[in-house]
Amino acid sequence: MRSHLAEAQQAASTDLTTALEVHDMTVAYRRKPVLWDIDLTVPEGQLVGIVGPNGAGKSTLIKAILGLVPLASGKVEIYGKPYRAQRRIVGYVPQRETVDWDFPVTAIDVVQMGTYGRLGWFRRPGHREREFARQCLDQVELADFADRQIRQLSGGQQQRVFLARALAQDAKVYFMDEPFAGVDAATEAAILRMLQNLRSAGKTVFVVHHDLQTTEEYFDWVILLNMRLLACGPMESTFTTQNLQRTYGGRLTILDQAAEAVRRRSPE
Secondary structure, X not given: OOOHHHHHHHHHOOOOOEEEEEEEEEEEEOOEEEEXXXXXXEEOOOEEEEEOOOOOOHHHHHHHHOOOOOOOEEEEEEOOEOXXXXXXXXXXXXXXXXXXXXXXXXXHHHHHHHHHHHHOOOOOOOHHHXXXXXXXXXXXXXXXHOXXXXXXXXXXXXXXXXXXXXXXXXXXXXXXXXXOOOOOHHHHHHHHHHHHHHHHOOOEEEEEOOOHHHHHHHOOEEEEEEOEEEEEEEHHHHOOHHHHHHHHOOOHHHHHHHHHHHHHHOOO
């Protein structure tokens, strides 16, 4: 029997093309479940915030969708097909601290790597790919740093380079793991503009996000997660105090932030 939550998600996405479907997903590490029975459906063309407390399984959800961690049960479909059949239309930006930024390579070289999937095994990137990589750097406002060694860039600049690499994949669906974490205000603004441009181009973007005060401003759709799926749907009907209380379990500081975010939305 379908849950009320799954039925509500289906109703919210009626008549819209579905970008992502997750059915009965359970993920376990060393036999200890970290995600339980996840069912969600998200239509295309949305900026989707994945929100929940530390240890809720937000990064694990992305990695499980991308096949980077095994499923104990369930399945994932992107535009109606398994991920392995859709890899070329999916872009991924991992957390910045998981990347070896000391590797001797320039910013434009990193971005150009994003074109490899479209070239296949026997073609090497050429002038066209190099120019496209420059355009991607320009979209994250780093065109002037194209020939700079990646290790010489600031943390925020490195994050933007990795986002430009994802842009170079020219994907339809993007998964980004905390792209706003630890960046300065200028980088945050540049990332947000990039996300909005992707949405305008009809892309679907999933973003692990930790700041409740900006969640409603940045995203159209929200997934509230705490090992289980607590809510998933359009921001206006899903990002509510009740759902946030269920997600965060009464953590006062977090819920104060959430209440303030919801209050700002409510009419005086």
